[in-house]
Amino acid sequence: MRVGKKHYKTVWFSKGTVYLIDQHKLPFKFKIVRSRTYQATAKAIKDMVVRGAGAIGVTAGFGLVQAVYACPLYLKRAALLSRVKKAKQTIDSTRPTARNLFYATERVWEAVKANAQSVLMARRASEREALSIAKEDEEAGKTIGMIGEKLIHQNMGIMTHCNAGWLAFSDWGTALAPLYVAKRKGKKFFVFCNETRPRSQGANLTAWELGNEAIPHAVVADTSAGSLMQQKRIQMIIVGADRIAANGDVANKIGTYQVAVLAKENNIPFYVAAPLATFDKHIKSGRQIPIEKRSGNELFNRKWFKALQKSKVENFAFDITPARYIKGIITERGIIRANRHAIQKNLS
Numbered sequence: 001m002r003v004g005k006k007h008y009k010t011v012w013f014s015k016g017t018v019y020l021i022d023q024h025k026l027p028f029k030f031k032i033v034r035s036r037t038y039q040a041t042a043k044a045i046k047d048m049v050v051r052g053a054g055a056i057g058v059t060a061g062f063g064l065v066q067a068v069y070a071c072p073l074y075l076k077r078a079a080l081l082s083r084v085k086k087a088k089q090t091i092d093s094t095r096p097t098a099r100n101l102f103y104a105t106e107r108v109w110e111a112v113k114a115n116a117q118s119v120l121m122a123r124r125a126s127e128r129e130a131l132s133i134a135k136e137d138e139e140a141g142k143t144i145g146m147i148g149e150k151l152i153h154q155n156m157g158i159m160t161h162c163n164a165g166w167l168a169f170s171d172w173g174t175a176l177a178p179l180y181v182a183k184r185k186g187k188k189f190f191v192f193c194n195e196t197r198p199r200s201q202g203a204n205l206t207a208w209e210l211g212n213e214a215i216p217h218a219v220v221a222d223t224s225a226g227s228l229m230q231q232k233r234i235q236m237i238i239v240g241a242d243r244i245a246a247n248g249d250v251a252n253k254i255g256t257y258q259v260a261v262l263a264k265e266n267n268i269p270f271y272v273a274a275p276l277a278t279f280d281k282h283i284k285s286g287r288q289i290p291i292e293k294r295s296g297n298e299l300f301n302r303k304w305f306k307a308l309q310k311s312k313v314e315n316f317a318f319d320i321t322p323a324r325y326i327k328g329i330i331t332e333r334g335i336i337r338a339n340r341h342a343i344q345k346n347l348s
């Protein structure tokens with residue numbers, strides 16, 4: 001990620017410490033936070049200091065490595081595994097929806113189990129595995145960028161929802177990666193950034209990223225999507241994904257579903273961009289994807305929230321877009337159709 005003249009990753013690991021770009025502070029302040037224990041890393045995921053499926057996954061993997069580092073060298077296999085298992089449960093319980101989190105902790109856990117003869121071996125193996133996950137996440141984003149770029153034509157209006165860019169992965173991103181590649185190739189296009197509620201990630205994060213890349217864009221209220229489509233200002237939509245079911249249904253930031261339905265009504269292609277790590281072959285359809293509900297406090301400031309005392313506030317973080325609304329899923333293996341057969345073929 002380009003910030004000024006420097007290249008940053010959203011998350012990285014060095015000598016037992018996890019480094020994160022503090023996404024609470026953007027776009028006002030660019031700050032790196034250090035997390036030295038797995039408990040602190042789990043809290044950073046839960047509180048959304050780091051967010052976005054890929055970035056959560058990479059961070060979770062590093063968090064589990066920190067748990068292995070915290071084990072004294074004299075521990076025997078059973079004690080080591082019991083401590084790391086507890087840490088895995090803590091990390092797994094931070095956020096339920098993004099598949100990438102569980103994908104990463106499962107991989108690191110398997111590496112620990114296979115090397116639990118000594119704590120030293122488990123440390124080395126877990127770190128190696130977590131670093132591979134980070135590298136694969138970055139490479140998948142880059143490839144998705146190159147594949148998705150071909151869909152972008154001169155002077156297109158493109159809508160994206162939420163943030164599936166650099167900040168949602170360790171680098172590059174998914175939905176925004178094709179835009180970065182197209183920009184580097186000299187293509188001209190305009191981006192409309194949604195998600196101004198519930199968390200304003202379109203306004204706070206996507207607009208900040210696009211600004212850094214000098215890509216022309218506008219932040220729009222989520223309620224503008226239909227009207228913009230009706231006015232023919234949008235020729236394509238690309239969004240990210242937090243989890244993709246075996247039948248091609250997609251969980252993404254709340255509000256995605258209505259954009260997809262509006263796109264169908266207006267005959268606009270709706271693409272999802274995601275790495276294979278986001279697919280969950282054990283989940284048959286979107287109905288089974290766990291949808292996170294966050295505190296109502298996040299929707300309103302304190303004064304406002306107090307005034308709503310007599311109301312129930314429900315803050316859903318994600319929704320499900322049924323596969324039938326999706327033109328294609330841009331992955332590191334190519335653009336695949338959102339159906340069971342195509343997904344099965346590409347996952348095996």
Ligand code: MRU
Pocket residue numbers: 051052053054161162163164165168174201239240241242251252253254317
């Ligand atoms: O709640 P978040 O910010 O962790 O949710 C993730 C998202 O920002 C979006 O849903 C995104 O489009 C998919 S993550 C690559």
